[in-house]
Amino acid sequence: MNDVELRHLRALNAVAEAGTVTAAAARLHMTQPALSRTLVQLEARVGVRLVDRSTRHLALTAAGTTLLGHGRAILAHLDAALADTRTVSRPLRLGYTCAVLGQQTVPLLRSWRRTHPHTALEVVRQDNSTAGLATGDTDVAVLRTVPADPRIRTEALYTEDRVATLPDDHPLAGRDRVLLAELTADQDLPLALWPDTGTASPDLWSSGQRPARTVEVGNVDEWLNLIAAGGAFGLGAAGTAESHGHPGVRFVPVSDAPAATVYLARPAHPTHPRTAEFLAAVRDVVSGG
Numbered sequence: 001m002n003d004v005e006l007r008h009l010r011a012l013n014a015v016a017e018a019g020t021v022t023a024a025a026a027r028l029h030m031t032q033p034a035l036s037r038t039l040v041q042l043e044a045r046v047g048v049r050l051v052d053r054s055t056r057h058l059a060l061t062a063a064g065t066t067l068l069g070h071g072r073a074i075l076a077h078l079d080a081a082l083a084d085t086r087t088v089s090r091p092l093r094l095g096y097t098c099a100v101l102g103q104q105t106v107p108l109l110r111s112w113r114r115t116h117p118h119t120a121l122e123v124v125r126q127d128n129s130t131a132g133l134a135t136g137d138t139d140v141a142v143l144r145t146v147p148a149d150p151r152i153r154t155e156a157l158y159t160e161d162r163v164a165t166l167p168d169d170h171p172l173a174g175r176d177r178v179l180l181a182e183l184t185a186d187q188d189l190p191l192a193l194w195p196d197t198g199t200a201s202p203d204l205w206s207s208g209q210r211p212a213r214t215v216e217v218g219n220v221d222e223w224l225n226l227i228a229a230g231g232a233f234g235l236g237a238a239g240t241a242e243s244h245g246h247p248g249v250r251f252v253p254v255s256d257a258p259a260a261t262v263y264l265a266r267p268a269h270p271t272h273p274r275t276a277e278f279l280a281a282v283r284d285v286v287s288g289g
Contacts, residue, residue, distance in 0.1 A: 006078070008042040009071035011035055012050060012060075016068050019057050091122035092272045095131030095138030097197035098220045101262070101286070102160065102239035108285045112278070119274050127219040129196045133265060139272040140279065141265045144199045144237055154263045157286050162204075162257035163241045165192075165227050165234035166250050173250040180205050180256055183233060187212040192223050192232035199260045200235040224249055237262075 014024035014035075025035040043050050050064035060068060094100070100123065101108055112121050124138055125131075129147045132138035146154050164183055166173045172182060184191075184205060190213035193200055197219075202210040215232050217223045220240065226232050228248030237260040241251035264282055266275055 004042065004045050006075070008038060008045070009067075009075060011038040012042060012064065012068055012071055013075065015039065015051060015058055016060055016064075021058065090272075091120035092140070092274050092278055093122045093124050093132070093138040094278075095124050095126045095133060095141035097125065097127060097131050097143065099144075099237070099239035099243040100142050101157075101282070102242040104285050105243070108282060111285060112281055115281070116274065116277070121278075127194075127197065130265065131197075133267055136271060139266070139270070139275055140282075142282075143197075143263045143265050144239075144260055145197065146263060147265070151268050152265050153268055154265045157262045157264050157282070159259035159261050160238040161259060162254045163236055163238055163251040164254050165224070165236050165241070166252060167227055167230045167233075168248050168250045169230070170233070170250070172252060175252055177253050177255045180254060181209045183235070183254070184209055184211050189233045190215045190231075192217055192226050192234045194219060194223055198223070199237055204235065204257060220244060 010028065011024070014027050015021065018024040018027055021032050021035055021039075025032045028035065039051055046063075046067065048063045049061055050067060052059045052061055052064075099105075109121060109123070112119075126135075126137055126141075128134070129143075129145065130149055130152055131141035131143055133141050133152050134147070134149050142157075143154065144160075164172070164178050170189075171186075172178050191200065191202065191211040193214050194217045202214060205211070215226070217226060223234055224244060224246045227234050228246055235254065235257065236251070238253075239262065264279065266279065270276070272278075
């Protein structure tokens with residue numbers, strides 16, 4: 001095979017997909033005679049017939065089908081290489097909903113900046129279940145729930161203790177620790193939830209001790225403001241407490257609440273060429289390496 005060019009492979013692919021020279025030429029924005037000459041030239045350079053022209057609807061020969069498979073792989077690799085080239089200069093976008101890595105967030109940001117000075121890291125809050133991965137707004141995300149989206153891959157990083165989030169004038173706000181049952185002893189306050197991204201649920205309480213009422217909010221800011229105003233109490237993960245101080249809120253560890261899991265998530269098909277390196281950097285920071 002000598003001097004086969006990308007235009008030859010694109011012509012073969014267009015004919016295979018369109019079925020006729022007329023339709024394939026239109027798809028490639030070229031004339032029919034020009035496309036026919038391209039196919040003849042390709043066959044001459046390969047040395048075998050690639051297209052069966054015995055019927056009006058073109059079909060590939062066995063050799064043509066073989067070359068088509070390899071040609072599509074070559075074109076796909078080229079497209080991926082060009083996409084990587086275009087995106088390598090843009091920041092890698094790290095999404096989160098309520099918190100990133102708690103106390104390990106700053107070490108991660110500093111480590112990445114030191115080891116990858118030419119790839120900026122952009123930390124972006126997205127108030128949805130995938131922290132922007134499903135919409136393409138982020139490249140990697142830290143989550144505290146596993147999204148149902150099959151396009152997203154997750155891995156567990158570590159667990160965090162639960163904390164009660166209380167108005168600073170609440171009777172339990174000055175305690176060193178509380179129990180779940182103590183939080184619902186006063187049924188005047190509802191449990192504040194944000195369903196898409198929060199980790200709290202009435203199911204964390206045993207039957208008969210669950211909150212009498214719940215109230216839904218849209219994001220962590222609404223959650224904190226509602227609690228600070230005395231309109232609800234919350235149950236969060238330690239990372240949220242470490243990332244979101246609020247003058248009207250106190251965070252108190254909950255002794256008997258199950259730990260929350262922190263997940264590292266990314267699309268099944270990476271959207272940034274430095275994704276694998278960033279995943280490794282997160283694992284390294286979390287493991288204390």
